[in-house]
Amino acid sequence: MAPRSSSPSSSNPSYASDEQESTYLTRTRILHQIRLGIAILILAVAAAVVGCEGAPLYHYNQTASFERLWLTLWPLNLDVRQTNALLACGSVIAFQALVYIIVALLPSPHPRTKPLNFLATITAGAGLVTAVVGVIFAVYLPSATYPSGFTQNETIHSWTCKWRTLEANNVTGQDGRPLHAxxxxxxxxxxxxxxFVLLGLLIGIEAIMGAASAAGWFLERTVSKQRRVEQVELGKN
Known part of the structure; x- marks a missing residue:
């Protein structure tokens, strides 16, 4: 029988064989790198969502007051909640990913396999829920209210894209001149x-992060079972 060893991945003594422990440690390290890479990708995509939604919102805030100068750029039925929702969701997901990255990279004299599995699971679950809620809210805009005379609202996206489409199709105004956005x-x-597309993409990436988290728990469960079997065999001898 192969000699027993103490695994550096657990605070309890290991009863699995050296080969099993070595395989477990190798797979754990690989999985750790994969999850770290996914978390970095999530942070990058979420930051891109914040940037893509923050710039138009800033432009709106800077130009909304132009109506005081009789230069109205935005309609009365404009609803900025879509942009605010995507911006908030991107910020939350970016913060969650950053927390995981920091904790995963912090040096520690003690093994953190289970804590990192737990943190990865919480981060993936919370990020997935946040992304799904953000996409659904952006599409349906629940509890929307309309100014008198309107039956629907415009968003920053819909309003600006209408102007872009008119310009691209060379639509002319009443004076016969082409309309320019x-x-x-x-x-x-x-x-x-x-x-919006990137936030939808985050749903898939968070699901992958969840699968990687599940793989971590599977490895932990497998090696724990192997240790119990080896412990029983050791007791018999």
Missing amino acids: PAGFSRDCIETRVG
Whole structure:
């Protein structure tokens, strides 16, 4: 029978064989690197969502007051909750990913296999829920209210993209001149569209993170079972 060894991945003595422990440690290290890479990807995509939604919202805040100068760029039925929701969801997901990355990279004299499994599971679950809720809210905009005379609202995305479409199709106004989108509207249309797509992409990435977390628990359960079997065999001898 192979000699027993104490695994550096657990605070309790190991009763699995050296070969089993070595395989477990190797797979754990690989899984740790995979989850860290996924977390970095989530942070990058979430930061991109924040950037894509933050810029149009800033442009709106800077130009909304132009109506005081009789230069109305935005409709009365504009609803900015879609942009605010995507911006908030991106910020929350980015923060969660950053927390995981920091904890995973912090040096520690003690093994943190189970705590990292737990943190990865919580982060993936919370991120997935946040992304799904954000996408659903952005699509349906529940509890929307309309100003008098309107039956629906415009969002920063829908309004800017309407102008971009009119300009692209060379639509003319009543004076026969081609309509041109106000400055920045084309960029705002593209950025808000990209922000929404990226938040949808985060749903898939968070699901992958959840699968990686489940793999961590599976490895932990497998090696724990092997240790119990070896302990029983050791007791018999």
